[in-house]
Amino acid sequence: MNMTDMKSSITFSAVAESTGGPFVLWDPIEQSMELAKELGFDAIEIFPPGPEYFSGNKIGPLARQIGIQIAAIGTGAGWVKHKLSLADADHEVRNKATAFLIEMLEVATQLGAPMIIGSMQGRSGLGTTGQPTSKPQAKEYLRHGLERLDEHAKRIGGQVFYEPLNRYETDQCNTLAQGSAMIQGLSSTKLLADWFHMNIEEPDMAQSILHVGSAIGHVHFADSNRHAVGLGHLQVEPLIRALQSVGYRGYLSAEVFALPDSHKAAMQTIRSFKQFAT
Ligand code: LER
Ligand code: MN
Numbered sequence: 001m002n003m004t005d006m007k008s009s010i011t012f013s014a015v016a017e018s019t020g021g022p023f024v025l026w027d028p029i030e031q032s033m034e035l036a037k038e039l040g041f042d043a044i045e046i047f048p049p050g051p052e053y054f055s056g057n058k059i060g061p062l063a064r065q066i067g068i069q070i071a072a073i074g075t076g077a078g079w080v081k082h083k084l085s086l087a088d089a090d091h092e093v094r095n096k097a098t099a100f101l102i103e104m105l106e107v108a109t110q111l112g113a114p115m116i117i118g119s120m121q122g123r124s125g126l127g128t129t130g131q132p133t134s135k136p137q138a139k140e141y142l143r144h145g146l147e148r149l150d151e152h153a154k155r156i157g158g159q160v161f162y163e164p165l166n167r168y169e170t171d172q173c174n175t176l177a178q179g180s181a182m183i184q185g186l187s188s189t190k191l192l193a194d195w196f197h198m199n200i201e202e203p204d205m206a207q208s209i210l211h212v213g214s215a216i217g218h219v220h221f222a223d224s225n226r227h228a229v230g231l232g233h234l235q236v237e238p239l240i241r242a243l244q245s246v247g248y249r250g251y252l253s254a255e256v257f258a259l260p261d262s263h264k265a266a267m268q269t270i271r272s273f274k275q276f277a278t
Pocket of ligand 1: 021076118119165169194
């Protein structure tokens with residue numbers, strides 16, 4: 001028996017452009033929340049098209065009525081739909097990216113949920129006007145954006161999760177150690193440890209978790225091949241032990257492909273969660 005204080009979560013996408021991406025639930029949100037609840041998840045993680053998705057204030061009451069938490073709000077649609085990133089060479093684009101994220105942070109905070117910055121961190125070489133960003137410049141722009149968002153989060157009582165991604169998605173921060181250096185000194189920003197990216201980039205996943213310790217605020221719970229945990233070749237026990245030993249009490253949130261289908265990926269995830277983390 002593990003006896004951890006970790007909680008289970010499953011991703012839900014409302015973004016048509018992300019079809020085929022690593023999200024488990026795709027049915028309308030009410031059905032998705034009901035299925036997550038029925039399968040025994042503590043929470044869902046929402047991937048919305050933008051802040052307008054939450055207008056009318058229906059999502060919070062719906063979640064309360066169904067009895068499910070909201071683990072976090074993803075912001076990748078800012079990149080997928082609008083090509084906004086915090087590292088674009090174009091000042092206007094960076095400002096739009098920051099404005100999009102500030103609005104997302106506000107709706108997330110109203111729901112009592114943290115906001116994730118993953119794809120919107122951008123990479124070097126972006127920009128349609130002038131010189132595309134160099135690697136150091138892209139990092140400087142990202143840090144500046146993260147500082148502005150952290151400042152805003154502090155003011156409104158919100159929380160930001162910054163996510164290192166694998167080398168095929170960004171050249172900003174690929175490892176937890178690089179991510180931890182990037183958010184150094186920010187008081188309302190923590191790291192998101194995505195096991196899929198970590199499996200590609202970290203020399204030793206458990207050691208990397210131990211190294212950044214309490215900087216971890218959220219986990220994307222995925223196997224080596226980005227299928228539900230248990231369907232790839234990750235050694236799960238050492239990762240759970242490492243999270244336990246750094247006192248992690250957050251979510252293990254399944255950001256995986258809906259394969260072989262949504263329901264089976266969700267079932268496999270909750271089975272693995274129960275096996276390894278309860
Ligand atoms: C976002 O959480 C992520 O992990 C990226 O790979 C974009 O899907
Ligand atoms: Mn992720």
